[in-house]
Amino acid sequence: MSIEPAAHAAQKxxxxxxxxxxxRLECLxxxxxxxxxxxxxxILAQTGIHVPSQRATSIFADHGARADKQNQRVFIPxxxxxxxxxxxxxxxxxxxxxxxxxxLMGGDSLGFINFGTTVFINDLATGxxxxxxxxxxxxxxxxxxxxxxxxxxxxxxxxxxxSPVTETMHATAAMLANTTKPVEAVxxxxxxxxxxxRMGEAAIGTDNFRQNPFFFTGVCVVSPLQLVxxxxxxxxxAVEHGFVTSVLSMCLAGGTSPIHLxxxxxxxxxxxxxxxxxxxxxxxxxxxxxxxxxxxxxxMFGTAAVGSVEGALLNAALVRMGRYYHIPVRIxxx
Numbered sequence: 001m002s003i004e005p006a007a008h009a010a011q012k013x014x015x016x017x018x019x020x021x022x023x024r025l026e027c028l029x030x031x032x033x034x035x036x037x038x039x040x041x042x043i044l045a046q047t048g049i050h051v052p053s054q055r056a057t058s059i060f061a062d063h064g065a066r067a068d069k070q071n072q073r074v075f076i077p078x079x080x081x082x083x084x085x086x087x088x089x090x091x092x093x094x095x096x097x098x099x100x101x102x103x104l105m106g107g108d109s110l111g112f113i114n115f116g117t118t119v120f121i122n123d124l125a126t127g128x129x130x131x132x133x134x135x136x137x138x139x140x141x142x143x144x145x146x147x148x149x150x151x152x153x154x155x156x157x158x159x160x161x162x163s164p165v166t167e168t169m170h171a172t173a174a175m176l177a178n179t180t181k182p183v184e185a186v187x188x189x190x191x192x193x194x195x196x197x198r199m200g201e202a203a204i205g206t207d208n209f210r211q212n213p214f215f216f217t218g219v220c221v222v223s224p225l226q227l228v229x230x231x232x233x234x235x236x237x238a239v240e241h242g243f244v245t246s247v248l249s250m251c252l253a254g255g256t257s258p259i260h261l262x263x264x265x266x267x268x269x270x271x272x273x274x275x276x277x278x279x280x281x282x283x284x285x286x287x288x289x290x291x292x293x294x295x296x297x298x299x300m301f302g303t304a305a306v307g308s309v310e311g312a313l314l315n316a317a318l319v320r321m322g323r324y325y326h327i328p329v330r331i332x333x334x
């Protein structure tokens with residue numbers, strides 16, 4: 001999969017991602033957002049998105065997208081993009097187990113979520129580095145539950161002693177037992193979504209959970225321009241179960257996306273919009289979030305340059321795109 005289409009589209013739109021004036025986070029004007037959007041429409045309609053899932057491909061095709069089933073590629077027309085963006089709620093409620101800990105997201109609201117997920121920890125008793133366990137997840141959750149600055153929890157550590165197939169379930173259970181804040185779960189397979197729902201029903205009762213599904217589910221598009229099964233199938237299951245669903249991309253400028261920052265913004269935008277569109281085609285009005293962990297690639301080590309200046313600029317631009325679309329946004333802070 002080539003990253004060149006995003007680079008060419010961004011070059012034509014003529015937008016430069018530059019630092020904003022002091023104390024301002026908005027580094028794109030409305031006109032520049034419009035140009036990024038138009039370049040994104042070009043990518044979605046002409047280059048398309050790789051979609052291996054037959055069900056997801058059928059949903060796109062049934063609503064007017066052109067599907068190349070042999071090459072597993074979907075081409076999304078501008079009208080479909082605009083309609084989907086119009087049905088995503090501008091403000092959403094992230095449900096918690098107790099209503100006083102619900103989180104409102106969208107507009108000018110600002111909140112914080114911890115970062116995750118790691119597989120190692122420095123043991124508090126010995127100081128030595130070791131793999132994390134379910135008990136570590138429980139302890140970390142209790143700390144996060146007590147921090148007023150953290151409003152939503154994502155699994156900060158992995159239950160490495162558990163099977164990779166069920167690790168997410170064990171981590172989610174450990175978190176539910178130790179917090180009443182909203183919990184983001186990132187299941188690796190769609191068949192875990194109904195099992196998570198049963199866990200929620202066990203926690204607060206079937207009727208209460210169906211009225212207040214307190215899981216906040218995240219999925220990740222694969223760069224460049226791939227709505228892979230692990231993303232599309234989980235996304236569809238989460239939306240069908242009424243979970244708030246975050247669609248995230250992790251572009252690496254200079255690696256999996258163009259080194260030109262505007263090109264990376266265009267590609268990221270196309271990737272995230274493809275997931276948001278799928279969710280809205282399946283269930284118009286479903287609460288969804290435009291998300292980013294995009295940054296630049298460290299050219300010396302070939303790793304994600306988390307916390308880099310380029311990462312800050314990229315995410316400031318992506319926040320601006322989410323606000324341009326009037327939908328809730330979540331970004332990585334570095």
